[in-house]
Amino acid sequence: MHEHELESLLKETLTRYAEAHRDRIADLEYEIVEELPSRQPTPRLRWGFVGAGAIAVAAVFVIGLWAGLNLFAAPCHDPSVLCLVYPNAKSVSVASQFTLWEPVPMNGPDRSGVWWIRLPDNIKPGRYEYSFIVDGERWVHDPRASEFVHTFDDKINSVLYIAPRGEQP
């Protein structure tokens, strides 16, 4: 038996065998999604039954250190904060019409690998395109944005709308 014959027999057998039993995993994605809400993708601190007093004392010492190391969770629930999860990036910046497309470094990462930046207070109401830049070279759109546009150079920009003060966007 030649090597190429053996290789094609192997491919054929493994593929045929998997196909024959594929119906076993027909609903796998639904099973997993059902199981996941109780789980978290990123490690979170679980204090368990450690005494609250001990935690408070420890926190006094730890908070200062954590603040310096950006270990707090990024404030992504705040609508005036842009966030990107990119745990292994060395740096992430945002470039936008409101920065005149100059990259502005983002804070982070926090302990979950989230980078974030607060929009400037003096930003005027309007529509702004923006993109994240990972490690100074990779343009990444915001997966949380509700609108995207294709650029002339085949990139994807995210879009955000700033409403006048007191109005909902």
Place this chain on the structure above:
Amino acid sequence: MGEGELELIQRALHGDVDAWGEIVRRYKDAVFGIALGILGNPADAEDAAHDAFIRAYQGLHTFHLEKRFSTWIFAITANVCKNKLRRERLFAPLKHLSRLTKGGDPAKQLAQQERTQIIREAIDQLKPAYKMPLVLRYYADLDYKEIAEALGLPEGTVKTRLHRAKSELKHILEQKGVTGHA
């Protein structure tokens, strides 16, 4: 990376389980096929695929977004299978070969089923250390470098193991009278 895959992964990192569901939908056939190739038993392969996706979700923050997701999830699958083999000592021969083909000439089907069974049993006789690179190479189509990365082995070791696996397999199949022609 596949279309929109990075975005799905990032959404999953933000806790969007539906995004992870879409990742599972895209990769479940490949992950199940690898697990089945290594474990040889559909029920165990189903469990392994399930465990692999759960573990991957839990460890998603360790995935380097600039790398190939497929290699990463296949590596997790191979590790889940390795642990399963170690834990349960699953070296039993194949038991579930009742339905391998659909339609066509029954005599031809039977011959094909028998041949598939013989090859499957031959694969099962291999040591896990040989079986894993073999499945990753010939089912998942990974190259040597990707297999090395997935199994945490030097590329040279992967080549040696694949070579030995094929030699052993060829020997077993020739003893059983299997030729390269159907």
